[in-house]
Amino acid sequence: MTTARSTAGSSRLPGWLYVLFLTLLATATDEFIIAGVLPRIAGDLGVSVSAAGQLVTVFAVVYALGAPTLAVVCERFARRTVTAAGLALFVVANVAAALAPGYWWLLAARVVAALCAAVVTAAAFATAAAGAPKDAQGRYLGVVTAGMTAALFTGVPVGSWLGGAFGWRATFWLIAAVGALATVGVLATAPAVPGGEPAPLRRRLAPLREAAVLRVVAVTFLAASGGLMFYTYLGAYAAEVASDSYGLLSFLLFLVGAAGLAGALLAGRATDAWGPRRGLRLVLGGHALMLATAAALVFSGVHSTAVLAVVIGCWAVFAWGLNPPVQGSVLAAAGPEAGMTASALNISGLYLGTGVAGALGGAVVGTAGVRYVPVAATALLLCSFALALLPARSTGRIKRSAAAAAPRAAVK
CATH class of the missing domain: 1.20.1250.20 (MFS general substrate transporter like domains)
Known part of the structure; x- marks a missing residue:
């Protein structure tokens, strides 16, 4: 075994x-x-x-x-x-x-x-x-x-x-x-x-009542809403910056995938080096900064494929670096006994954010234009970052349950 x-x-x-x-x-x-x-x-x-x-x-x-x-x-x-x-x-x-x-x-x-x-x-x-x-x-x-x-x-x-x-x-x-x-x-x-x-159902539902867990889920929801909004309308955004580039969207999608893969692995190492909470703040801060840079680029009048590629590549590193520190944070908040439930709740926040991203981005495009998509996305990431900066507080309900079950919860 x-x-x-x-x-x-x-x-x-x-x-x-x-x-x-x-x-x-x-x-x-x-x-x-x-x-x-x-x-x-x-x-x-x-x-x-x-x-x-x-x-x-x-x-x-x-x-x-x-x-x-x-x-x-x-x-x-x-x-x-x-x-x-x-x-x-x-x-x-x-x-x-x-x-x-x-x-x-x-x-x-x-x-x-x-x-x-x-x-x-x-x-x-x-x-x-x-x-x-x-x-x-x-x-x-x-x-x-x-x-x-x-x-x-x-x-x-x-x-x-x-x-x-x-x-x-x-x-x-x-x-x-x-x-x-x-x-x-x-x-x-x-x-x-x-x-x-x-355990009784009430105890199994403890993550749903734990403020520290719910805050991490809210951080995930806001970050996913902002990041995936920008990704959903990436093609339209790229056309605003460098509309004359042949095959640009295919290249950018490949770049996002490659940079995102690197971002996930780098974020994992950053989480080990600095802890999940500091790692999460680093990722969210970098994500917000790169979205703000994307917003500045589209309004700057600069039409450069190279500059666009650099901005999108750096953005993808932070955008897809979210999961390691945010999963580490939610697992730390929940404790080992409720880890799977808390992780699932966080994944739910991620997918709900993905759903909101398309609808909210569509509203932004319809009312203000695609140029304002990275602006709206930056606002959501700043809210997520601000929420992650709040000091950690926990009612301790889950951790007390985990402590009681510690002998069984240990990895065999």
Whole structure:
């Protein structure tokens, strides 16, 4: 049986951490990959493109709402069991999507896949945090986060290519295959991280009443709303700065993915070096600064592809560096017993922020123009940063429960 902290004192990362990377790559890609084949799905199933687009919306909404709910139910089970079982059902859901005879069957399969992805993601983060050596939690969380980030620039291109070459159903077969591989990897390598003690529902819902946890979730929500608003309208923004550049958007999307991947790993190391709270402030401050720079650039009259690329690359490093310090912060606020529930609640804040980003950005574009998108995004990031600057206060409800369950909560 793999021992979670067997790598303490070693700079070499354990194999199970890369399995968790693959796990989150699969679950996150499942959300993005369908965007590249929406017209083909609409044509094959006889629905409008807008109706096909709801397959993306439903996945995100169900994911956001299901993450904390399912985490409460699964908190008492061993993390390896939760991750493997969730992945297995995730594979089944994607096979059902690949075989879907009609639109409503496909929509139902997406709902199940989203629920499974939600619980698997929370369990993966909890496993990485519990299995990390004391001074390397941020680094471990950074590697897991990198799986989600990599999905950002692999999902749509891979989905578009597969859809064109083999049909849209091939995209779901691919996700199912990667999910099956990850399931085997989790069963073979994941550390033995036990669940929490059996407890009344009131105690399991403690993170929902813990001010320190809710504040971190609010920080995540505001940061996601601002960062993803800018990302959603990146193409329109880039056209304002350098409209004559051929293939600019494709290059910028690749740049965002590569820089974001680096940002996730660097933020993990910064979290280990300075602690999750200081690391979070660094990331949020840098994010706000780069959005303000993007706002200044679009109003400056400078039309330079090179300057635009530098600004976007630096912005992406901070934007996708959020997860390691924010997950470390919410886990520290909740304590080990409620870690999975708190992590899931934070993921829910991230996805709700993503949903708000598109709607709020659309309102800004419709009323003031795309130039004001980075201005609005900067305002949201400044609010997030200000909230993160507040001194940490906790009622201690979760930590007292964790202390009582300490003998069981220790990693085996």
